[in-house]
Amino acid sequence: MTESVVTTSSLPFADAVPGAVLDADQWGIIVNPDKLVELAQYLRDHEGFDYLSSLTAVDYLGFKDRTADDRFEIVYHLFDTKKGGDGIVLKVRLPESKPEVDSLVKVYPGADLQEREAYDLYGIKFKGHPRLRRILLWEGFHGHPMRKDWKEPYYEAEHKPYKSRWPVGHYQWAEDRVPWGDNINYPKGFDPDAFEPAPLPMPIIHEPPEGSDHIHTERIVVNMGPQHPSTHGVFRMIVALDGETIVGLEPEVGYLHRNHEKLGERNTWLGNIPFTDRLDYLSSMSNNFGYVLAVEKLLGDKGKPPERAEYLRVIMAEFTRIVNHMWAIGFLLNDLGAFFTPALYAIEERELILDLFEAAAGSRMMCNYMRFGGVVRDVDEDWLRKARDIVFNRLDRKVDEFDEYLTGNEILMARCVGVGLLSAEDAIALSACGPMLRASGVPYDLRRARPYSIYDRFEFDVVTDDGCDVYARYKVRLGEIRQSIRILKQALDQIPEGPIMNGKPAYVTRVQKGEAYGAVEGPKGELGFYVVSDGSDNPWRYHVRAPSYINLNTLEHMTIGYKVADSVVILGAIDIVLGETDR
Amino acid sequence: MANENQVPEELQQNVFVTSIDFLYNWSRKNSMWPMLFGLACCAIEMICTAAGRYDLSRFGMEVMRPSPRQADLMIVSGTVTKKMAPIIVRLYNQMAEPRYVLSMGACATGGGPFKEGYNVVSGIDKYLPVDVYVPGCPPTPEALLYGILKLHEKVQRQSIRTVPWYRKDTPRGITIPVLGPDIFLPDRADEIRQITMRQETSEEIAS
Numbered sequence: 001m002t003e004s005v006v007t008t009s010s011l012p013f014a015d016a017v018p019g020a021v022l023d024a025d026q027w028g029i030i031v032n033p034d035k036l037v038e039l040a041q042y043l044r045d046h047e048g049f050d051y052l053s054s055l056t057a058v059d060y061l062g063f064k065d066r067t068a069d070d071r072f073e074i075v076y077h078l079f080d081t082k083k084g085g086d087g088i089v090l091k092v093r094l095p096e097s098k099p100e101v102d103s104l105v106k107v108y109p110g111a112d113l114q115e116r117e118a119y120d121l122y123g124i125k126f127k128g129h130p131r132l133r134r135i136l137l138w139e140g141f142h143g144h145p146m147r148k149d150w151k152e153p154y155y156e157a158e159h160k161p162y163k164s165r166w167p168v169g170h171y172q173w174a175e176d177r178v179p180w181g182d183n184i185n186y187p188k189g190f191d192p193d194a195f196e197p198a199p200l201p202m203p204i205i206h207e208p209p210e211g212s213d214h215i216h217t218e219r220i221v222v223n224m225g226p227q228h229p230s231t232h233g234v235f236r237m238i239v240a241l242d243g244e245t246i247v248g249l250e251p252e253v254g255y256l257h258r259n260h261e262k263l264g265e266r267n268t269w270l271g272n273i274p275f276t277d278r279l280d281y282l283s284s285m286s287n288n289f290g291y292v293l294a295v296e297k298l299l300g301d302k303g304k305p306p307e308r309a310e311y312l313r314v315i316m317a318e319f320t321r322i323v324n325h326m327w328a329i330g331f332l333l334n335d336l337g338a339f340f341t342p343a344l345y346a347i348e349e350r351e352l353i354l355d356l357f358e359a360a361a362g363s364r365m366m367c368n369y370m371r372f373g374g375v376v377r378d379v380d381e382d383w384l385r386k387a388r389d390i391v392f393n394r395l396d397r398k399v400d401e402f403d404e405y406l407t408g409n410e411i412l413m414a415r416c417v418g419v420g421l422l423s424a425e426d427a428i429a430l431s432a433c434g435p436m437l438r439a440s441g442v443p444y445d446l447r448r449a450r451p452y453s454i455y456d457r458f459e460f461d462v463v464t465d466d467g468c469d470v471y472a473r474y475k476v477r478l479g480e481i482r483q484s485i486r487i488l489k490q491a492l493d494q495i496p497e498g499p500i501m502n503g504k505p506a507y508v509t510r511v512q513k514g515e516a517y518g519a520v521e522g523p524k525g526e527l528g529f530y531v532v533s534d535g536s537d538n539p540w541r542y543h544v545r546a547p548s549y550i551n552l553n554t555l556e557h558m559t560i561g562y563k564v565a566d567s568v569v570i571l572g573a574i575d576i577v578l579g580e581t582d583r
Numbered sequence: 584m585a586n587e588n589q590v591p592e593e594l595q596q597n598v599f600v601t602s603i604d605f606l607y608n609w610s611r612k613n614s615m616w617p618m619l620f621g622l623a624c625c626a627i628e629m630i631c632t633a634a635g636r637y638d639l640s641r642f643g644m645e646v647m648r649p650s651p652r653q654a655d656l657m658i659v660s661g662t663v664t665k666k667m668a669p670i671i672v673r674l675y676n677q678m679a680e681p682r683y684v685l686s687m688g689a690c691a692t693g694g695g696p697f698k699e700g701y702n703v704v705s706g707i708d709k710y711l712p713v714d715v716y717v718p719g720c721p722p723t724p725e726a727l728l729y730g731i732l733k734l735h736e737k738v739q740r741q742s743i744r745t746v747p748w749y750r751k752d753t754p755r756g757i758t759i760p761v762l763g764p765d766i767f768l769p770d771r772a773d774e775i776r777q778i779t780m781r782q783e784t785s786e787e788i789a790s
């Protein structure tokens with residue numbers, strides 16, 4: 001902690017909440033842990049920072065100029081959904097001996113899942129959090145794996161490239177290096193026979209309001225997933241039912257927790273790009289985009305991509321959005337019970353777009369296409385011709401087809417209108433993002449609110465809908481496909497000739513010391529990357545603000561009171577991808 | 584074939600004599616139902632394989648069953664995490680014999696790009712017997728189809744007299760791993776205790 005608690009008026013908000021701000025620099029405002037909630041309340045109510053976008057922890061063990069007294073840092077990114085703009089960053093520094101801070105759940109209910117994640121991975125205790133349990137790992141796991149002094153079983157060295165592989169260049173099976181012959185490690189004195197597994201977490205029951213014409217039936221708890229056809233992967237919900245009505249719901253994630261962030265700290269800056277592909281594996285291009293934007297902020301002028309690269313990035317990102325939304329709509333129908341046939345129609349055009357990706361990047365799904373300061377490969381005239389053909393001649397027709405068959409469809413409307421209500425205030429408070437937020441009538445789209453790349457040059461509308469229900473989310477997605485087509489038409493017409501890379505391609509990226517938060521409006525919402533650099537070849541911290549994960553905050557809120565069959569549809573309309581949810 | 588002696592000449596246009604093995608395997612391989620079960624990115628390519636362009640139904644496999652009881656083939660399509668591994672083994676145990684496992688992609692085969700992750704299992708074959716491995720990250724639908732055809736070949740070569748599921752001495756289930764401080768197999772408790780009780784080898788774990 002900074003020792004000099006100077007409450008000079010030069011510090012921001014010094015008058016509003018005395019003693020709350022300890023220090024401030026270009027990366028953020030350092031806040032007194034005891035005054036955090038008070039300051040947050042003030043910022044929300046008086047300064048308009050109503051949206052807690054990202055909350056994460058950083059472990060500064062062994063970082064230059066840091067001691068055990070300020071080992072952990074919790075970083076909060078707050079934004080204003082009405083005015084847009086850059087927002088502010090709050091930081092709380094916590095000592096190694098007592099990593100505890102007040103929970104922000106009361107001020108920003110959207111902090112819920114993110115605080116649980118920080119607790120799980122860093123062991124930070126959030127006082128006042130209603131259910132501070134592990135979320136990505138399981139209850140009983142040994143240690144908090146994101147701490148710098150926690151080593152995974154296959155640990156080899158702090159940073160890649162590992163000596164064993166380069167330049168020495170021999171290979172040894174990771175299994176041969178560990179006593180167990182496998183990716184496991186147990187604490188000293190662990191006795192398997194004496195082990196008792198933790199009990200299953202039970203959902204918090206929300207009683208139906210008094211006096212409603214509700215027939216009381218027996219409560220049952222039903223487990224859905226992680227192997228369930230409608231959970232879009234390995235997602236699990238534990239649902240408490242009263243008859244068929246949901247009275248409690250507990251999301252369980254982490255079945256695809258692949259340790260992106262820990263691996264990200266071992267990888268080189270460049271080496272992380274292919275890993276971002278595998279976050280939201282339906283939209284690898286936008287994931288690349290978010291990550292390179294974040295790192296380019298640290299690179300300064302070296303990271304400025306040339307014109308043609310900017311256009312290519314936008315083209316790829318918008319194609320990705322179309323692919324993703326078509327997939328989302330198709331599988332929403334699946335969840336509604338129209339098993340697979342409609343989904344097959346919905347993903348028909350996807351194959352054509354994937355062919356374009358394959359031609360440009362070399363892979364259908366895992367494109368690994370963007371680089372710091374540009375893109376990796378140029379496209380030729382033939383590619384552009386094909387892309388134009390798809391955009392100008394095919395996609396509009398496909399969307400019209402959706403519109404004609406689905407938008408007025410009686411079954412679709414009966415199942416979707418008025419289901420899964422989420423008011424605008426709740427959506428903001430719960431940190432919902434992307435189509436979820438816009439379907440609650442909040443016109444918050446990063447491409448307009450905080451324009452990045454060259455989005456300020458294109459004409460497009462931010463699609464919103466006041467329905468606040470599943471149907472509205474469907475309509476917003478459909479509208480966004482149309483807007484993406486609009487952007488694509490402009491971009492494909494305007495794309496200039498020229499270089500695609502700023503400077504020469506390099507294996508090693510020299511990144512200056514500092515922090516950056518880069519975010520794009522991904523198909524699922526605000527996809528942010530928070531990176532901390534200590535000036536070396538590898539990130540000190542690499543955090544992904546995953547829209548799929550944070551949107552799950554809303555799930556419990558939206559499903560209470562609906563029938564169990566609706567929960568499937570409501571989940572489908574959030575549009576989660578587990579690779580991103582669990583990371 | 585030496586059918587001529589057995590089938591009267593006038594019936595040879597209509598009657599076809601074959602072995603019971605051939606018939607049994609031929610029908611099994613042409614109606615092999617995969618389990619509707621996706622783990623990660625590879626699952627998306629699996630869905631594409633089943634979709635219009637690659638059309639898995641050409642091989643009689645379009646009926647994906649979400650219930651393991653009705654499935655013949657488990658396509659392990661993606662990263663197997665420690666948290667998920669016990670569930671996969673349980674699903675496998677719930678499948679009726681004959682059952683097959685196809686490991687799709689680098690992750691399911693050996694941990695893939697995430698091998699060093701603390702929550703990642705270094706390949707599903709640490710827990711389940713695998714019949715076919717398909718490399719790739721993700722394997723293209725063509726690669727998956729090739730793997731499936733290889734599995735069909737394997738099925739076609741089996742003989743009803745030696746297949747394990749009609750034998751009495753075949754064990755019926757596989758031990759389900761348990762999530763303790765880290766994933767462990769109850770079978771290996773002794774082995775684990777030997778190392779954890781030995782002070783020097785067990786590494787210091789940060790609290």
Ligand code: SF4
Nearest residue numbers: 624661688689690720
């Ligand atoms: S092999 Fe590659 S594509 Fe398949 S699950 Fe693993 S990371 Fe994803």
